[in-house]
Amino acid sequence: MINRIQQLGAMGIQTFGRIGISGLFLLRVIFRWPRVIRTLPLLIDQIYVVGVLSLVIVVISSLFIGMVLGLQGYNILEKFGATPQLGQLVALSVTRELGPVLTALLFAGRAGSALTAEIGLMQTTEQISSMEMMAVDPLWRVIYPRFWAGFISLPILTVIFMIIAVYGSYLVGVDWLGIDPGQFWSNMQASVNFRIDILNGVIKSIVFGFVVTWIAVYQGFYTKPTAEGIGRATTKTVVYASLAVLGLDFMLTAFMLGGW
């Protein structure tokens, strides 16, 4: 019995210790004197890897999500004779919830796991230790550009996701099912508020970008230096990042609907 309690305590201490380490790690990455000229090329490389290469999956999935929402929404709204409200339905659900959350989940799967695996392999093959040997700060050279690249890329991807999903539903609703385009847009514009809906969605995506890349980079940097360790760290990144995104989304929504 006492052993069990002791185990529980040890687990608790370990968990909080890990959270503390990751927090300190984050602080060390963020709070440093910016060296713009030297990091900019690295940052651009990483935005290419993290953001531009994720563009294809984000665009395709957002197009289909918009089209599915259009079809489903049309069939339900048809019962009430309210099909012109389709634009409002799609735009609100995409800008408020689906856009930020789904993009963050896709991003965690596509870019977060790749970041973890890459940094983990560097750690395993002792590239990071050798950088330290050469007096190159790995936090500078490896972590810093990757972190900021993820932080910058996710909001951009989210905004692109939103607009393409709206046009996807436009394609289905207006071009195929015959809703009047004027009503589609005007109902949407009457109900979507730039500050409340779109900006809050973007704020959510900024928070998600921060959390997802933080988890990915941390898991990579503190990988167990074995082949199995990399696999485990990659899995952890995707699982933790997804859970964090969904949990945070609830909290952020609660704040935002509370008139924050």
Added chain:
Amino acid sequence: MVSRRLIEFLVGVFIILGVAALFLLSLRVSGLSAYSAHNTYKISAQFSNIGDLKVRAPVKVAGVRIGEVTGITLDKKSYKAVVAMAIDKNDNNIPTDSSASILSASLLGSNYISINPGFEDEMLKSGGVIDETNSAVILENLLGQAIFKPKDKKK
């Protein structure tokens, strides 16, 4: 490995796409409100019941949108709702004896304020107050009247 210039170009395109998407979202999807503070003037009106009226509800004359509701507060002495409205500067020809009423766009639709122009030559200025108001029609009250009126007549 992709060449340096191509990477930079693609990142540039990526960022431009993001800005363009945000631009489209603000104009196309949200119809970013044209009623900002400097090209509007404020008027207010007191209602005894505003029903389901909300901030940002449209203010219309003859069905044409001329402004929006910017704030709803309760007057502490008269227990009336004070509705502040921002009206487009181009529509500065509302007579002082106009009346305002709260109507609903459809059975399920949201409420809006409709202003019926009066006949005075003097026009409402910034800070002006519309005195004559008609409260929101509450469906339950109407139903109550419809149900209980015939009984009263029989007595």
